[in-house]
Amino acid sequence: MANNQMPHNLEAESAILGCILIDGDIQSELLETLREDDFYQESNRLVLEGMKKVYAARKPVDIVTLTDMLERDGTLERAGGLVRITELAEITPSAANYKQYFEIVRRDAIRRALIRAAKGIIETSTEGTEAREAVAYAEKQIYDISKQEDNSQLAGLSDGVVIREVLGKFEDIQADPNAYRGMETGFKHLDRITNGLQCSDLIVIAARPGMGKTSLAMNIVENICLKKGKTAAVFSLEMPRAQIVQRLLCAHANVSMEKALSGKLAQKEWKNLMIASDKLQRSNLYIDDSSRVTPAEVLSKCRRLAAAKGGIDLVMIDYIQLMGGSSGKGDKNGNLFENRQQEISSITRDLKIMAKELNVPVIALSQLRRIQTKEPQLSDLRESGAIEQDADIVMFINRPDVTATAEELAKGQAVRGAAELILAKHRNGALGRVQLRFLGECTKFVDVDDQGVSDEEPQHFVPPPEGYESAEDVFTDYGDDTGIPE
Numbered sequence: 001m002a003n004n005q006m007p008h009n010l011e012a013e014s015a016i017l018g019c020i021l022i023d024g025d026i027q028s029e030l031l032e033t034l035r036e037d038d039f040y041q042e043s044n045r046l047v048l049e050g051m052k053k054v055y056a057a058r059k060p061v062d063i064v065t066l067t068d069m070l071e072r073d074g075t076l077e078r079a080g081g082l083v084r085i086t087e088l089a090e091i092t093p094s095a096a097n098y099k100q101y102f103e104i105v106r107r108d109a110i111r112r113a114l115i116r117a118a119k120g121i122i123e124t125s126t127e128g129t130e131a132r133e134a135v136a137y138a139e140k141q142i143y144d145i146s147k148q149e150d151n152s153q154l155a156g157l158s159d160g161v162v163i164r165e166v167l168g169k170f171e172d173i174q175a176d177p178n179a180y181r182g183m184e185t186g187f188k189h190l191d192r193i194t195n196g197l198q199c200s201d202l203i204v205i206a207a208r209p210g211m212g213k214t215s216l217a218m219n220i221v222e223n224i225c226l227k228k229g230k231t232a233a234v235f236s237l238e239m240p241r242a243q244i245v246q247r248l249l250c251a252h253a254n255v256s257m258e259k260a261l262s263g264k265l266a267q268k269e270w271k272n273l274m275i276a277s278d279k280l281q282r283s284n285l286y287i288d289d290s291s292r293v294t295p296a297e298v299l300s301k302c303r304r305l306a307a308a309k310g311g312i313d314l315v316m317i318d319y320i321q322l323m324g325g326s327s328g329k330g331d332k333n334g335n336l337f338e339n340r341q342q343e344i345s346s347i348t349r350d351l352k353i354m355a356k357e358l359n360v361p362v363i364a365l366s367q368l369r370r371i372q373t374k375e376p377q378l379s380d381l382r383e384s385g386a387i388e389q390d391a392d393i394v395m396f397i398n399r400p401d402v403t404a405t406a407e408e409l410a411k412g413q414a415v416r417g418a419a420e421l422i423l424a425k426h427r428n429g430a431l432g433r434v435q436l437r438f439l440g441e442c443t444k445f446v447d448v449d450d451q452g453v454s455d456e457e458p459q460h461f462v463p464p465p466e467g468y469e470s471a472e473d474v475f476t477d478y479g480d481d482t483g484i485p486e
Helices: 010-022 024-033 042-056 063-073 081-090 098-126 131-147 161-175 188-194 213-227 241-253 257-262 267-282 295-309 340-358 386-390 406-410 472-478
Strands: 202-207 231-236 284-288 314-318 362-367 393-398 418-426 432-439 444-447
Touching: 010 024, 010 042, 010 081, 010 098, 024 042, 024 098, 042 063, 042 081, 063 081, 098 131, 131 295, 188 418, 188 432, 202 213, 202 340, 202 386, 213 231, 213 241, 213 267, 213 284, 213 314, 213 362, 213 444, 231 241, 231 295, 241 257, 241 267, 241 284, 257 267, 284 295, 295 314, 295 340, 314 340, 340 362, 340 386
Parallel strands: 202 362, 202 393, 231 284, 231 314, 314 362
Antiparallel strands: 393 418, 418 432, 432 444
16 A cells, blocks of 8 residues: 555455345444445445445345446446446355454544544644644544444343343342442432432532532532542632632631631641641642633543543532533534523533543532522523433532521521432432531531431421520531541
C-alpha cells in the first residue's frame, strides 16, 4: 500500500461480502453491523447497500436478488456488474472465517476515520479557533469514532448467560447484603433505602432556594472524598471554588461558619480546621466553578480526570437550570430549541447518558418552582418534566422551619433545624422519607438517630415533649457523633 493511501484491505472486503452471499445464517449479524463507510472501495459500498435493501425487503440475499436490486437502483455497473457479483461468491469457498474478515475491515475503517478526524482537527486548529472550542471539537471527533465500536445487538436469553448472572447476583446478596452496595452517602437511613448510590444512576436533589441543596450534596461529597478516599468531580455553576471549600472545611471540622467569618474561633476549633484542611488538601476532590458549562464540557473534563486518576467515583453538578445546552441554542443535531424547557430536557438526557458512559453516580441539583406552599412533589420540578423522566432517583429537601412563622416556631409546630428528605422517585427501589437535622452554623445535615421515629413514613411536627424548654432542646438527647473522624 502506498504511503499516501488510506488503510484498506480489498481482499478482506471482498471476502466478507462473499460470506454474506454464500451463508444465509450470518447475513443478519453482518448486515446489521456493517456500514457502507466500513468499505474503502466504492463498488464494495454499493454492493453492501444493495444487500441491505434486499435484506430489508425480507428476501434472501444471493446473486440473483442482489443483481436485481442493483439493476433497479441503476448502480449495477458501478458495483462491477454481474461478473463482479458472481466473483464475490466464487472467491470465498467458506464463511468459516467471516469474523476474521470482519475484524480486518473494521480495523481499517477505524484507522481511516481517525486519519480524517486528525485532518479536521488540524484544519480547525489552524483556523484560529478558540482553544476551548478546538479542544472540544477534537475530543468529540475521537469520541464519536470510539462510540462506533459499540456494536451491541438484540440478544436472546436461551443461552442462559444473563439469567445466571442475575441469579448469581441474588445469591451474592443473600450471602452478603452489602455485596452490591453502592456509594455510601454518609446518611445511614438514606443508604438503607437506596442501598447506596449506584453506578450509572442520575440522582436529582431538588428544593426551593435556601433549603440546603448544595449543603446536602457537599455533605455527600465530603463523605465520599474525605472519609472514603474516593475521587469526585464537583461542577459549581453558582458558587466560586473558594465558597465551596469554605463550606467543606466548616462542615468537616464541625465549626460554625459565622464564627469563622467573624474571627471568633476558639483554639480547639482552629485545630479542627487545620485537621480538616489537611484532609481536604490530600483528598481526590476536584472543583470546577465555570459558569454556564454544558453537559458535553462536563463529560470532556470528567474523561480527562478519569484518565489522569485511573478512574472517577462521583460527579456533582450545582445546578441543572444554570447549565447551557450542548450546542448553544440547539441540540446535537443542530435543531434550535423552541423554549428553555426543551433545552433542560436535552441537558438532563445528556446527564443520564454521561452517568451511563462514565459508570458513576451523577448528582444533579435542581430548583423547584417558587409558587409552592405545600410539601414538594414531582410536578414542582422547575422548567421540565424531563428531569423526572430521566432521573433514576429524585429527592426533595423539606424544611418546615424555613417557611414557618415565628408564632409556629414558638409553639413548637415546626422544629428548628428539622429536615426531611423525601424520595419521590426511585427507579430501582422503594420510596421513603428520611429524617435529618440541619446544623445551619456548619452548613451540614446529620442523621437523626432512631428513637421511635420511622424514616419511611411522613412525620408531623409537634410541640416539644414535656420536660423540654424549647423545640431545639429535643435534638440534644440524640447524641449524634459529629467529631472529626480519624
